Amino acid sequence: MTDPPDSETSALADFIGTRDSFLVVRDSQLSKTGSQARAQLRSLPFLAQFGLRHVAHPGIYDNGLRLVEYDLVANENLRANGxxxxxxxLIHYVSQEMLTGELRDRESTFDDQDVVRRLLRERPEGIPYVLVTDTSTPRMPRHTQKPGKSFIDEFECTVTEYKGLLKRYLQYNLHSDLPLSSTQNLYFHQISAHHKQAGLKASSIPDLFDYTEIPADSPAWDPLYYLIREDVEQVLEDYSERIREALRSWTEWGPTQEIANSMLDALERVDFEETRLDNYRYRHQENI
Structure with a gap:
């Protein structure tokens, strides 16, 4: 029997149980494209628990809402500027289709294999590079030309499954009422555990964003401040759709419209003003 993982450690490698600094984390969600493309960043709140704040991912994942704070460099910038x-x-989100140039949209072709190769060659020795991808055998055909070989055969690394990491973390560190079948985003499980401890309903994602009930110290308030801060121009037409799209990179499926409506109701109640949101957030708790 192994010891429970240390929830206080800042080293993802320690949690995984490896000395490697190049870590490949497989998350099948990155394979979704087109209308199915969503929740590509669901692993980020988990990885951020280990002190990882520098993130590279496609600009298309950045839908205007961050459930955790991080410093972003878009993959497009890495291709253009080195x-x-x-x-x-660094945490780097790249799907297999992005590595091989098979993923295209109207404006560009996603081909990140040269970028990943340079990062692997030039990163400081022993400093973590976490590649989040949708396969356990990522290929870069221009650089690894032997049939059946992936670049993890060339670089010393550890390959692991995101779902397994999250499941183990939840088992030892959080008492969430949300099943993994609802979401594999740690952020929602953290809110669920918080609300459960406060004696509130916490078994569905819409319950977590009932701003008429949730406690003032709930993490569910944070997205409202982000939306107020980032939407300086406050273009309110179709704002519910705007929030729903902002949630897209973080939620796999389900009632994103209900969450968006709850957020919009709260924002409209305070006229999109941060000071009034503060007053509503704390005054309401006194009246429960």
């Missing part, structure tokens, strides 16, 4: 100024430790 990797010299990239800061490590």
């Amino acid at each position: 990797v010299r100024d990239v800061e490590f430790p």
